[in-house]
Amino acid sequence: xxxxxxxxxxxxxxxxxxxxxxxxxxxxxxxxxxxxxxxxxxxxxxxxxxxxxxxxxxxxxxxxxxxxxxxxxxxxxxxxxxxxxxxxxxxxxxxxxxxxxxxxxxxxxxxxxxxxxxxxxxxxxxxxxxxxxxxxxxxxxxxxxxxxxxxxxxxxxxxxxxxxxxxxxxxxxxxxxxxxxxxxxxxxxxxxxxxxxxxxxxxxxxxxxxxxxxxxxxxxxxx
Numbered sequence: 001x002x003x004x005x006x007x008x009x010x011x012x013x014x015x016x017x018x019x020x021x022x023x024x025x026x027x028x029x030x031x032x033x034x035x036x037x038x039x040x041x042x043x044x045x046x047x048x049x050x051x052x053x054x055x056x057x058x059x060x061x062x063x064x065x066x067x068x069x070x071x072x073x074x075x076x077x078x079x080x081x082x083x084x085x086x087x088x089x090x091x092x093x094x095x096x097x098x099x100x101x102x103x104x105x106x107x108x109x110x111x112x113x114x115x116x117x118x119x120x121x122x123x124x125x126x127x128x129x130x131x132x133x134x135x136x137x138x139x140x141x142x143x144x145x146x147x148x149x150x151x152x153x154x155x156x157x158x159x160x161x162x163x164x165x166x167x168x169x170x171x172x173x174x175x176x177x178x179x180x181x182x183x184x185x186x187x188x189x190x191x192x193x194x195x196x197x198x199x200x201x202x203x204x205x206x207x208x209x210x211x212x213x214x215x216x217x218x219x220x221x222x223x
Contacts (some may be wrong), residue, residue: 005112005160009169010124015095015131022139024089031085037079039070058119095131098216103136115140116154148176151182176208185209
């Protein structure tokens with residue numbers, strides 16, 4: 001069956017999210033130290049990382065809890081310093097080098113492009129605008145947890161059969177396994193091969209239809 005629609009994961013697929021997040025948290029920790037939190041940067045960064053691990057990246061009070069941990073006196077000042085430093089890092093967000101060109105080529109070939117992500121809709125659109133990729137996507141489908149039902153619902157929403165859809169991502173457990181279960185074709189960036197090997201050894205059916213080193217390889221695969 002011919003593929004009509006292509007869904008892209010955003011984080012660590014369209015841009016190096018993990019690298020960005022590490023830099024942003026490091027910058028936030030440095031700013032909070034400079035603002036007077038009264039602890040070493042390594043300790044503040046470790047506290048931030050722990051909060052993210054406990055509450056997830058979409059939680060809005062990470063810095064509040066960090067301040068409580070260190071008994072901040074100028075609490076509002078220190079939290080504001082962390083927030084500003086974190087968000088200033090977003091000004092340097094860039095997509096993978098071939099992302100924009102690949103999306104444009106796919107659009108010109110008539111493919112419908114969508115994003116499929118976990119998180120909050122506004123936050124995911126915010127990433128696409130900052131990356132300069134928003135104009136390529138018709139819609140962003142967001143869910144708290146990717147599942148077979150999520151992918152089936154997304155296909156139905158765009159009036160496509162699952163077999164007419166391709167999911168592109170980097171996570172075997174979120175982008176590949178549930179999408180395949182829903183009947184999607186799948187393509188995975190090979191930066192996640194080590195994780196894929198672990199999932200396969202544990203019995204999870206997460207083997208993608210295609211393994212790509214770069215997003216630009218999608219054009220040749222689809223041809």
